[in-house]
Amino acid sequence: MAAMEKKHLETIQEQEDNFQFQTRETQLVLHRVKSHYQNKLNTLRRILSVYQEKMEKKNYDWERKVETLTAQIGQLLEAQRAERSRSKEEAQQWQNEKNCSDSEQPLEGANARLEDLKESLHQREKEISDLLEADKTPIPPVPPPPCSVLLPAVIHKAHAVCSVVTESRDHLDRMIEENRVALVAAREKLENNDEELKQEKEEKRKIVENYTLERTLRKKYYNMVEDMKGKIRVFCRLRPMNRNEAGQGGATVVGKVDDYSVSVETPRGLREFQFDKVFGAEASQEEVFQDTSRLIQSVIDGYNVCIFAYGQTGSGKTFTMVGDKDQRNPGIMPRSFNAIFDITRENSSKFEFKVVSAYMLELYNDRLQDLFVSQAAEAQAQTQPSSQTRRVEIKRTRKGVVFAQGAETKEASSAQELYALFQQACANRHIAATKMNVESSRSHLIIVIMVESRNLTNGSVSTGKLSLVDLAGSERAAKTGAKDHQLKEANSINKSLSALGDVISALSADLPHVPYRNSKLTQVMQDSLGGNAKTLMIVNISPSESNLDETLTSLM
Structure with missing residues (x-):
């Protein structure tokens, strides 16, 4: 009977050893799989971060280009307005000079009148000379009239004014033609700038659409990452021994094995429990929040x-x-x-x-x-x-x-x-x-x-x-x-x-x-x-032996 009982105990012990061995093998495989997916998640985060930085830089460059083109168009419009104003002033000046040239027409009438007076004087002089010749009486020379001296000066001045007016008219015509050519060139350049601005606006619109699409994808991928971690995630936090527990002399029966598991010493032996994250007694409030703050972005x-x-x-x-x-x-x-x-x-x-x-x-x-x-x-x-x-x-x-x-x-x-x-x-x-x-x-x-x-x-x-x-x-x-x-x-x-x-x-x-x-x-x-x-459950447990039953109830 004792031999059978001993054999029976050995069989039970062997089964428990096999079970513990299989449990360790399963935990090792789970840890490897979790590490593999964690590496993939980290790689995906880095790719998303690099792509977002590129998109922000490209968006910033396009905004600078649009601002530069807008400033250039403003300068061209200002130059065009200045050129039009200068053309108007020159046209007004030419009109004033034309009016002035029209006022010189009485000089031609005065010239004709002077010619008539000169002809009359010469005729009179000839008649007097004939009379003196007939009487053979010497006649003193007749002094030239003042108008004979003034007339050539007036005629010379009139010709000079006409030549200046002609040159001014020719110069004004050339300036008008040059301004017309410059205005046509400016209009063509402005049309080209308008076309470039339309292209810039179209490219900016595409950039905005791409940014919206990228943001939607970022939101989708971020949600996928959180879903891969699990829609319901469970953390475990182990607090330190308090004064009452330490005063009672209770032993510590709960410990942190690694970042994903805790061990509990029970009357039936050591047991381990797995979590998405484990925080030991030394973990600070900031460390706990860092692993939960990603969910705030989801909100x-x-x-x-x-x-x-x-x-x-x-x-x-x-x-x-x-x-x-x-x-x-x-x-x-x-x-x-x-x-x-x-x-x-x-x-x-x-x-x-x-x-x-x-x-x-x-x-x-x-x-x-x-x-x-x-x-x-x-x-x-x-x-x-x-x-x-x-x-x-x-x-x-x-x-x-x-x-x-x-x-x-x-x-x-x-x-x-x-x-x-x-x-x-x-x-x-x-x-x-x-x-x-x-x-x-x-x-x-x-x-x-x-x-x-x-x-x-x-x-x-x-x-x-x-x-x-x-x-x-x-x-x-x-x-x-x-x-x-x-x-x-x-x-x-x-x-x-x-x-x-x-x-x-x-x-x-x-x-x-x-x-x-x-x-x-x-x-x-x-x-x-x-x-x-998305749900996050934080299981809080005590390390004291006096709370072992409550701790096991919380962990299970």
């Missing part, structure tokens, strides 16, 4: 994105999503606010970002509450029978967009305004002390941000939605010491978390039916889970 591109933290009470979910009290180590939510407005500023020349709006809710005891309304104000409104309290309900549009009817939506023009709204919401959230966490979140915090943008090139409008969820911790009543009202809270929390797990499992297995309606939590997150939406 700007018009996609729905959901980021939420999951884990037991006191595992560090709120620290991951919100950060510490004094915000020396801000979490994913405040960093996402800054990232949204940083991206909008970088793309302000290509897009007009119309609205950045948000509503903030908490799911407490399976009841949705608007966190922009304080608990005191809501309690006062309920005590007054005449007042009507606003009830928040989940609705869907015909396009499948989920919205909270009855919740107040507020707009923000900067990251500071959005963070101020967030602080207002956090101040109205339900928290309580348990044995496992001094400030345990007793409700699910749901932050929904909508970004609407318009493409300045083609006028298309897109709307993206970012859901940031800080889930309440899964817990065991016996361990947290929950009683009465807190026990009711714990039951509601565990029920909604179980419904969320069922939805995630159904989406991961591509089941035809996804049970969104089992909880208000999954109804709120419906349009950000599945379909074209």
Whole structure:
């Protein structure tokens, strides 16, 4: 009997060894495949980056060419106007000189009159000479009249004026002809410039079309890259030991193996769990956000994105999503606010970002509450029978967009305004002390941000939605010491978390039916889970042996 039992144990041990060997072989193959696709993704990113830089440089060069041609055309038009003005002035001068030449016509009449007077004087002189000759009386010589001296000077001046007027007319005719030729040449050059400008505009239009096509392709490829990583991605974050765990002398049973796996020491042996990314206890808030910030770009591109933290009470979910009290180590939510407005500023020349709006809710005891309304104000409104309290309900549009009817939506023009709204919401959230966490979140915090943008090139409008969820911790009543009202809270929390797990499992297995309606939590997150939406789940775990059962529950 002992031999059979020993043989049976050896068989079991051999099977366990074979299973572990096959598991290691499978993990090695998965790691190689993941590394291969990661290299391909990196290559694709570099190609897209180089191509985008080339397109931006080419677009900048064409804009400079168009500005240069516009300046040249302006200079030609200015030169043409100056040439026309100069031609008009010369024509006016020629007309004035012509009028002046016409006024010299009385000189010709005066010349003829002087000739008549000279003829008359000579005739008179001849008659007197004949009379003197007849009388043979010497006659003193007659002095020449003054007009005989003035007449040649006047005639000479008249000929000089006529010759100058003729030369001026010839010079003006030559200038008019030269101006006409220059004007024709300028017109031909302007027509050529107009043709070149049309070609430049056509080329610029093609560049704009190519840029629009390239941007569409970039958006498509970026989405393909994110889809290759998985529409539902799961990260794991291991927090350090806290003071209570260290004081109890508990051992560390959870460790980070590499960037994609964690190991857990269980009574049955060492177990490993695989994730898309693993952050150890030394990982900073910035490192965690760097691997999640790519999803913010998808929101700007018009996609729905959901980021939420999951884990037991006191595992560090709120620290991951919100950060510490004094915000020396801000979490994913405040960093996402800054990232949204940083991206909008970088793309302000290509897009007009119309609205950045948000509503903030908490799911407490399976009841949705608007966190922009304080608990005191809501309690006062309920005590007054005449007042009507606003009830928040989940609705869907015909396009499948989920919205909270009855919740107040507020707009923000900067990251500071959005963070101020967030602080207002956090101040109205339900928290309580348990044995496992001094400030345990007793409700699910749901932050929904909508970004609407318009493409300045083609006028298309897109709307993206970012859901940031800080889930309440899964817990065991016996361990947290929950009683009465807190026990009711714990039951509601565990029920909604179980419904969320069922939805995630159904989406991961591509089941035809996804049970969104089992909880208000999954109804709120419906349009950000599945379909074209991108989901990131961050599992927060404790390294302590005292939380081993809760850690295994979160990991599985």
